[in-house]
Amino acid sequence: KKLSAAELKQATLDQIKATNPTLNSFIAVNEAATVPTEISDQVLAGIPLAIKDNILTKELKTTAASKMLANFQSVYESTVTTKLLKAGMVNIGKTNMDEFAMGSSSETSYFGAVKNPWDTNKVPGGSSGGSAAAVAAGQVLAALGTDTGGSVRQPAAFNGVFGIKPTYGRVSRWGVIAFSSSLDQVGVLSRHVADSAQILQTMSGYDEHDSTSSATDVPDFVGDLKADVRGMKIAVPAEFMGSGVDGGVKAEVQKAIDLLVQQGAQVDEVHLPHTKYSVPAYYIIASSEASSNLQRYDGIRYGYRASDAHNLEEVYVKSRTQGFGPEVQRRIMLGTFALSAGYFDAYFTKAAQVRTLLIQEFDKIFADYDLIVGPTTPTTAFDLNSRIDDPVVMYMNDILTIPANLAGLPAASVPVGLSAGMPVGVQLIARPFAEQTIFNAAQVLE
Numbered sequence: 001k002k003l004s005a006a007e008l009k010q011a012t013l014d015q016i017k018a019t020n021p022t023l024n025s026f027i028a029v030n031e032a033a034t035v036p037t038e039i040s041d042q043v044l045a046g047i048p049l050a051i052k053d054n055i056l057t058k059e060l061k062t063t064a065a066s067k068m069l070a071n072f073q074s075v076y077e078s079t080v081t082t083k084l085l086k087a088g089m090v091n092i093g094k095t096n097m098d099e100f101a102m103g104s105s106s107e108t109s110y111f112g113a114v115k116n117p118w119d120t121n122k123v124p125g126g127s128s129g130g131s132a133a134a135v136a137a138g139q140v141l142a143a144l145g146t147d148t149g150g151s152v153r154q155p156a157a158f159n160g161v162f163g164i165k166p167t168y169g170r171v172s173r174w175g176v177i178a179f180s181s182s183l184d185q186v187g188v189l190s191r192h193v194a195d196s197a198q199i200l201q202t203m204s205g206y207d208e209h210d211s212t213s214s215a216t217d218v219p220d221f222v223g224d225l226k227a228d229v230r231g232m233k234i235a236v237p238a239e240f241m242g243s244g245v246d247g248g249v250k251a252e253v254q255k256a257i258d259l260l261v262q263q264g265a266q267v268d269e270v271h272l273p274h275t276k277y278s279v280p281a282y283y284i285i286a287s288s289e290a291s292s293n294l295q296r297y298d299g300i301r302y303g304y305r306a307s308d309a310h311n312l313e314e315v316y317v318k319s320r321t322q323g324f325g326p327e328v329q330r331r332i333m334l335g336t337f338a339l340s341a342g343y344f345d346a347y348f349t350k351a352a353q354v355r356t357l358l359i360q361e362f363d364k365i366f367a368d369y370d371l372i373v374g375p376t377t378p379t380t381a382f383d384l385n386s387r388i389d390d391p392v393v394m395y396m397n398d399i400l401t402i403p404a405n406l407a408g409l410p411a412a413s414v415p416v417g418l419s420a421g422m423p424v425g426v427q428l429i430a431r432p433f434a435e436q437t438i439f440n441a442a443q444v445l446e
C-alpha cells in the first residue's frame, strides 16, 4: 500500500512518540510539519527527515542542545535544509546531540542523554547521537548530522547505520551553528547507502553564503551508484588496526576487508604515522576555533541572559557561566589558552603543522590508492556515564575519525557486523570529492 505524504508523516510521528520517551533522540517533534500537498515526482517528496538541532530551521527552535539557545527561534533556514525542503522532504523534528556538538556520547546535552536503541544502558555515540539513534530505531529513514571530528561516523558505527561526512566544502555550512569552521561539515545518516547518496546529492553544491563551499560539480551519486570494487586499490593503515583497537571490532573489520578482496579489490597495508598526533592537534584547533565562534553568545545578541546581572561584565560572565555546560566551558578555556599571545606558537601553530603533515601523508597514500579502509571506532558503544568524567579518555575515542576532518576528506561508516551484540562500523575514506568511491564500496558491504 502506498502511503500519502500526510499518512507517512502521521505514521512517523506515532513511531517517534512511542519510542522517544525511552531513547530521548528528539529534542522537538514537528506535529505541524509542512508536507507537500501536490503529488510530486521528486524522489524525496514527502519523506520525513530528522535534523540535528544545530542546523537552523524556521519550523521548530534550534537549540544546539544548550541552555544558551534553549529558546532560540531562527528567522532563516539553513542552505542544506532549504534544498531538502525544496525537494519535498519534511522536517519531522530536531534531534538531540552533545551541547554545541562537543562530545562523543550525546551525554552533554542540556536536554538529557540519548540512549542507544541496541542497548539502552549504552551511549549512542556523539555528537549526532540523536540522529543515529533515530535512524537505528526506525523513527526515520534518514537524518542530518554534523561531523567536526567524527560526529556523523562514530554514532553511525555505534548504532549500526550508514553515515557519511562529505568532503570539506561539498556542502554549505550556512545556517549551521559554528563549532570549528575549518572542520565542520553536514553529513547524512540513513539505513541504506542509496538514501544517503540521494540526500547528499540534493544538499551539495556551491552556496554564495558560504565562501568555503566548493564550486566543484555535484555528481549524480545515485545514477552512478554501483556495488562494484573491481580493480579498486584499497589501503589499510597499520596505525588504524593497532593494539588500541578492540579485538572484536578488528575481526569484523577484517571480514569486511576480506569481502572487498573477494569482490575484486586489491588491498595493501600502508602507514599513516601522524595518526597518533591527530587527537591533540584536533583538540587544539577545534577548541581554538570554538572559543572564537562562541564569543557571539554574550547574553546580549543571542540566547540566554542571566537575570541577576547588574553591569556589562556581569551580563557576559553570568550569562556564559549559566548558559554553557561544563564541556563547552572546558573547550572555550582550552581554546582561549591555546590562542593566547604567549602560547599561540607552541600550541596552535604546532597543531597546524601537524595538520599539514597529516594532509601530506594522506596525499601520498592517495597517489596510489582509491580508498582507505579501517575501523570507524576503537570500540563498540560504551556504557552510559562511563567516560563523561574523563575527557581525555572520551577524546581518544575519536582517534580514527579525526584524521579525515583534519585533511578535509570524505569519509563514511558502514555497518558490517556485531561484536558482543553491538554494531561495528567500517570506515571508508576517499580522495577529496570522491564520495562516489565511498558509496560504491559501501554498496558492496551493505
Ligand code: GLN
Pocket (backbone or CB within 6 Å): 101, 102, 103, 104, 126, 127, 146, 147, 148, 149, 150, 151, 152, 179, 286, 398
Ligand atoms: N567528539 C568530537 C568532539 O568532541 C567530535 C565532535 C564533532 O564531530 N562534532 O569534538
